[in-house]
Amino acid sequence: MKVVKELSACGGKLIKLSHDSISTKTRMNVNVYLPKQYYAQDFPRDRRIPTVVYLSGLTCTPDNASEKAFWQFQADKYGFAMVFPDTSPRGDKVANDPEGSWDFGQGAGFYVNATQDPYAPHYQMYDYVHKELPQTLDAHFNGNGVAKLDFQDDVAITGHSMGGFGAICGYLKGYAERKYKSCSAFAPIVNPSNVPWGQKAFGGYLGDERTQWQAYDPCALIKNVKHVNDDKILIHVGDADPFLEEHLKPELLLEAVKATSWEDHVQVKKVHGFDHSYYFVSTFVPEHAEFHAKNLGLI
Numbered sequence: 001m002k003v004v005k006e007l008s009a010c011g012g013k014l015i016k017l018s019h020d021s022i023s024t025k026t027r028m029n030v031n032v033y034l035p036k037q038y039y040a041q042d043f044p045r046d047r048r049i050p051t052v053v054y055l056s057g058l059t060c061t062p063d064n065a066s067e068k069a070f071w072q073f074q075a076d077k078y079g080f081a082m083v084f085p086d087t088s089p090r091g092d093k094v095a096n097d098p099e100g101s102w103d104f105g106q107g108a109g110f111y112v113n114a115t116q117d118p119y120a121p122h123y124q125m126y127d128y129v130h131k132e133l134p135q136t137l138d139a140h141f142n143g144n145g146v147a148k149l150d151f152q153d154d155v156a157i158t159g160h161s162m163g164g165f166g167a168i169c170g171y172l173k174g175y176a177e178r179k180y181k182s183c184s185a186f187a188p189i190v191n192p193s194n195v196p197w198g199q200k201a202f203g204g205y206l207g208d209e210r211t212q213w214q215a216y217d218p219c220a221l222i223k224n225v226k227h228v229n230d231d232k233i234l235i236h237v238g239d240a241d242p243f244l245e246e247h248l249k250p251e252l253l254l255e256a257v258k259a260t261s262w263e264d265h266v267q268v269k270k271v272h273g274f275d276h277s278y279y280f281v282s283t284f285v286p287e288h289a290e291f292h293a294k295n296l297g298l299i
C-alpha cells in the first residue's frame with residue numbers, strides 16, 4: 001500500500017492510499033480518515049479505534065464523500081476512523097458499459113463479485129470491500145507492532161444509493177459472524193432485482209439467471225437472516241429524490257421484513273424536501289454517526 005497524499009482535515013488527517021488489489025487485479029484507490037484521537041499522545045495503548053466504512057454511489061471515487069459528506073467532524077467527535085473505498089476497478093483493461101452509460105461498469109461496480117465475461121476478471125468488488133481491503137488496511141496501519149486501528153472487528157458500514165445497497169447487502173451477508181456491528185444507509189437501492197439500476201447491474205455482472213441475484217439482494221437476504229439483540233438498520237431517504245420511485249423504493253424493504261425477525265428493526269426515515277445529493281447526505285451524517293458510535297460502544 002502506498003500513501004499518495006496526507007491532508008490535514010478537522011483534527012486528524014485524510015490519508016489517500018493506493019494499492020494493487022488481488023481481487024480486482026487493478027490498482028485501487030482508497031481514502032482513510034484518521035481522527036484526532038489517533039494522534040493524541042495519551043491515547044490508551046490497549047484500545048483500538050473502530051472504523052466506519054462508507055460505500056459511495058454510482059460515478060463516485062473515494063473523494064466524493066471525503067470532500068462533501070463531512071464525516072470527519074463526526075469521526076473526531078466520537079473517535080472512529082473512516083474508510084472510503086472506490087466504487088469499481090478502473091483502467092484501460094477493465095471492461096466498461098458498452099453504451100458508455102454512468103450506471104454500469106467503471107464507477108458502478110455494485111459491490112458484487114461478477115461471474116460474467118467480460119466483467120468477471122476485474123469486477124470482484126464484494127471480495128475487495130468486505131475481505132481484501134480490511135486485511136490490507138490492517139497490515140498497512142497496524143503492521144508496525146502498534147495496533148491502534150480496528151479494520152476487522154469493531155467495524156460499522158454505511159453508504160449512499162448503490163453504496164447503500166452495498167452496505168446493507170454486506171451487513172446481512174456477514175450478519176451471522178457479526179462482521180459489521182452496525183449498518184445504515186442514505187437513499188439505498190434496497191431491491192436491486194426489481195429496479196432498473198439493479199437489473200442492469202445484476203444482469204451484466206451476474207447473468208440472466210435471477211436466482212443468482214438473490215444472493216446479493218437485501219430484500220431476499222433479510223428473510224433468511226435471523227435478527228438478534230436490538231440491532232437496527234437506519235435508513236434516510238429524501239422525498240424529493242428523483243430516483244426514489246424508480247430505483248430506490250425503500251418501502252420494498254419494509255414489506256420484505258413483514259412477519260420476519262427483522263420486522264420493526266428496519267427504520268426508514270423519509271425526510272421532506274431532500275434530494276439525492278450530498279446536501280442530503282451531509283445533513284444526516286451526524287445522525288448516522290451517532291447511531292454507529294452507539295453501536296460501536298463509543299457512547
Ligand SMILES: N[C@@H](CCC(=O)N[C@@H](CSC=O)C(=O)NCC(=O)O)C(=O)O
Pocket residue numbers: 056057058059060064068102160161162163276277278
Ligand atoms: N452523473 C449522474 C448523476 C449520478 C449521481 O447522482 N450519482 C450519485 C450516486 S447515484 C446512486 O448510486 C452520486 O453520489 N454522485 C456523486 C456526487 O458527488 O454527487 C447524472 O449526470 O445525472
